């Protein structure tokens with residue numbers, strides 16, 4: 001069981017109150033999206049949950065363990081791919097393992113079995129600048145997965161991609177997660193993405209953010225882009241749009 | 246094809262310009278436009294150079310050793326200082342201003358002080374080169390370390406990277422391009438630093454050779470010495486360029502791809 005629970009978390013920067021009193025949970029192997037407008041505090045919320053910044057108040061739990069301000073216990077994928085330009089794709093992906101003290105060769109051996117699954121086979125010895133945007137995101141995702149395979153926080157993983165690549169990767173991610181079975185908390189401002197991927201959507205209001213609505217998504221799986229035109233999908237989209245206001 | 250012609254013109258144009266300059270200089274001297282006691286003609290300089298080869302090699306070897314030792318010491322010192330400054334911000338606040346001040350010291354006047362401390366051998370000369378080279382390396386490296394992407398630092402923190410691993414895997418490699426910018430400047434200055442220190446008092450070295458030549462008014466030999474100083478400086482610079490290509494190979498590989506597309 002790997003479950004995240006966020007309890008009454010509030011955070012402000014000088015002059016900006018970002019969010020107040022947020023409480024929600026993500027169940028083991030559930031896919032939950034946090035949907036909110038740009039600037040509403042989604043990245044800040046992931047920083048708090050991943051433990052790299054301390055909230056003004058509130059706590060974060062992993063199962064029953066208090067993990068507030070304790071980095072390293074969940075996987076976190078930042079908004080930009082943030083691959084190191086001087087390391088090959090293979091070394092970049094193995095970074096979390098190197099940080100845990102594994103030798104370069106061991107890290108590479110641990111990465112290799114996943115390369116095909118993440119569509120990176122044959123590109124592992126290239127540098128990040130030699131990859132397409134979609135490949136870089138997949139490499140960053142695999143790096144995130146290898147830090148800790150059972151729980152991932154993803155900050156707009158497809159935000160910087162063109163519409164076609166984004167949709168292809170969204171479908172790829174749904175298929176991938178059927179294999180990997182990981183708990184995922186994803187942050188996005190893309191309503192279609194949230195509906196397509198999630199079991200549940202937490203809609204945030206504009207700043208200072210609070211939870212405007214929690215939408216269960218009951219669309220059948222496996223999902224694909226065609227479902228975007230189904231009446232159920234459009235109904236969810238309308239509710240999400242309404243809640244975002 | 247295009248690439249090749251680009252390469253040729255890259256070498257040919259400066260070479261032709263240099264040759265033209267030397268030719269005009271020679272002709273101007275031959276026509277009596279420039280006194281050979283002010284500006285000896287290139288052929289005379291070449292003759293002096295050829296005559297003095299054994300002597301020049303001896304002196305150049307001393308200057309070379311001084312330069313390289315000083316440069317190496319500056320690199321080691323800059324690395325230690327910058328790591329310490331990165332680890333302890335208070336140390337940086339205390340030291341950084343003095344790093345800048347160290348560069349404003351007129352070496353000519355403090356050289357006697359350095360000599361009193363380090364004696365008459367190579368040590369004070371190496372110290373002068375170190376003083377000259379430390380600043381460009383230290384400032385560039387320290388700025389490179391300070392400019393580490395804060396988002397990457399956050400990512401490393403999210404993976405619970407230790408301080409040491411963060412420096413080794415993120416900060417230092419990220420600062421390497423800046424370090425090499427500094428090292429290139431330092432390499433170009435190091436030989437001049439060595440020559441100046443020899444000028445201020447030594448038994449051997451190109452500075453000594455040149456001061457003797459100038460005292461006996463053999464200007465063509467002074468110019469021969471200058472040529473050797475230039476060649477040494479360029480040689481050291483080229484070594485640093487080559488090292489940069491090895492250590493920053495990822496940069497050259499990815500730049501190459503951008504040029505093609």
Ligand SMILES: Nc1ncnc2c1ncn2[C@@H]1O[C@H](COP(=O)(O)OP(=O)(O)OP(=O)(O)O)[C@@H](O)[C@H]1O
Pocket residue numbers: 013014016018036037038039040041042043044045079189
């Ligand atoms: N380090 C900081 N210091 C001060 N203010 C900050 C800081 N980081 C974020 N903010 C502010 O907090 C608010 C929320 O920022 P955040 O990056 O969490 O938004 P976001 O929802 O992720 O936006 P986007 O969708 O554009 O990525 C913004 O108004 C931002 O300007």
Ligand SMILES: [Mg+2]
Pocket residue numbers: 042043044079155
């Ligand atoms: Mg964000």
